[in-house]
Amino acid sequence: MTQTAWVLSLSQFFLSLGFMLFFLALELGLAWILFALRLRARRGGAAMLAYRFWVRVFALSLVMGFAAALPLLLQLGALWPGLMDRAGAVIGPLAGMAVLTAFFFKSCFLGAMLYGQRRMSYTAHVLVVGMVALGSSLTAWWVMVLLAWLQWPVGASVDDGVWQLAGWWSLSTGGAAPTLFMLFLAGGLLLALTLMLSLTAVRTLRRPSDEGDRSVFAAGLWGLPVMIILQALWAAQLGRILLAVQPARLAAVVSQWSSGLPEPVLWWSWPTRTASDVYARIFLRDWTPWLGFTPQASIAGLNDLAGLAPPWGLTFFSARLAVILSGLLLLCAVAALWRGHRLGYEPDGLSRGHRRVLRALVWLALGLQLVGWGHLLIGNLPYAVQGSLMLRDAAASVSESLLWLVFILQILVYGALGLGFRQLLQHASRYGVVPVVRHRGHA
């Protein structure tokens, strides 16, 4: 497999995975926010207004996330067929469970949530909305279990190069899975909250705000900093867990070239390929104790790992970029909260500049998720299953020209769908949502 083919295969897979994860996260975040809104909307009012608007955005992102799952499954087979040969006993059931859970909850509850509100009592509808949120979480749970297992294989044992399931319980609740899920949930809520703030800022530009806008605005302003902090904490926790199982990632993150005790973790430093210390240190402080890990054993340096290390540049910079983006987002969120508090949580009073900042928050949050997931996935890289199965060995032999063809097509299609999603959101924020009615059997 040539380097180009390798990079192309990876890019294709990560593109589909990123697309699906983005909409899955957004859908998950919105599902719980909608549940909260519906719970408060017993007698109509502000929460009901907000619910009516945001349930449409939820339905749209659910459609996108659900549809994006199929290309991912197909690519898993077409690009990395060896993965199922060697680890099919773990990946297969987890993927199957994710599909089945999505199927079950979508069939049973989604239709009732979207189209059956008027025919149901308040309690019944709240229950249905809660079940949809639960279903989204369970689906996301299985996906996270799968991704966490690739990072840290627990609950399975290797027998003659083939993974066998050892314990269903330890597989689905052990290892990095719970942390990764909480991180994903926080990320989803973060995305949903920034989207709510941003769309509210756009909506109230053209017409005076209603009760729903105000309640969403206040909730978003308060929720956002909390979620940023929670996400940072869960990310730190995940990093701490993975330190022990992924020494190569640690070597890349601290930019350690020769074996020995780990270098101090610096906030910002410029990596060099030599072992001699030529960092352009900006923050000289050693943050190692703050991260709460005091390494005793020496770790292998990047020079000695010889092909078993992740791409150091991407791993190194993505970790720092994620920290910087989180900080920036937090800064904006706190400033927005302060400003919003001064305005009495009335979005009408926002100046154009502030609205622009609020709109930029979505892109910031999106960038943060992308960089974070990029770090997680790329840091695992020479391996598909950490420590045992190289991703390169699992790849299919496909000619470069075909890979190029499909990759370009994929970029065009995913790009068009992403732009279309944005256009629909813009239209909805400007003119309100287009009602969708669906009858069984009639057309």
Added chain:
Amino acid sequence: MIDSLAGLLGLGATDPAFWMPLALMGVLMVTVVAGVLLDGFDIGVGCLLWVAPARLRGRMLSLLSPWRDANEYWLLLGLGLFAAAFPGAWSRTLGQLYLPLSMLAIGTLLRSVCFECRLRAPVEQQGPWSFGFAAGAVMVAFSHGYLLARVVSAYEAGVGPAGFALLMGVCSLATYALLGAAWLIMREAGELRIRAVGWARRTLRWGAVGVMGISVVLDFSNAGVFLKWGDGQHWGAVGLVWGILLACFVLAEMLLQRMINHSYRATALPYGLVLVILVLMLGGLAYSFFPYLVLDEITLWDAAAPVAILQLALSATVVALPVAIIFNLRVYWRVLGQSRPPDLPDFSGKW
């Protein structure tokens, strides 16, 4: 037959390692058949959007609307089940099919997303979404035929198999268009029906080419399959299958010919005939392949996951089946017959 098969594998007929893969394969087959039949007219109508005049496209799409949610599932469910229960066949089948699978993936994504987004888009933005839906449908239809041809010709490389795969891609496109057109003939009166009759007439013979091509290549490129069909023991059954196929094609052709002359009796019959053809073809394929997933190489028992996982998959199926029947198959119960009664002429109170 079951006992002899079990004996051949050295397992008892009640051994879970024997019957569980068999049962799951049955469920998988049902999913595939449901996907082709129920999602098929959806794909077909999508393909026909390319040739339909702009004023009819909206109606065609809204005819599909009630079944979209349920239709999306079949492929995903089938893949999930395949991944969970038969991981051993994954690399030998999916790993060889990069191009058609990528096309299928992108096409399916386009179909699901574009349809839903079109519903939610304002009228002036609906054009690109309809285009995306139609493009996705063509990609899916073509890739189905291409995939089937590759599987049937045992993933052989070369110009011949590639050309055959292309031909089958075109035929499968035509077959789905035929299914869609036949469904439209049944669903809707007026101009759409007249046009659908024309579409069905043009695609019917390509459908026949496809069915014949797949059967002939499968038979003559594989000695085992040839022996299965031609060993002289079940001439009756073989003759019956081919007789029914021939009768269906001829009858459909005659019916469509009559419809051109404005005799719209039995408008549901062409759709029924096409369904029979497709079911027979899929059944024949299943019979030819059984018990192999990759001909002469991997049987379904070789590819099956360990019993513990099969158990899990079966119990999951037991949970999913009632849901599928109650919530999804119920959706289909008005899929036959006309969508709505024809409009009355405007009498406007002059009587």
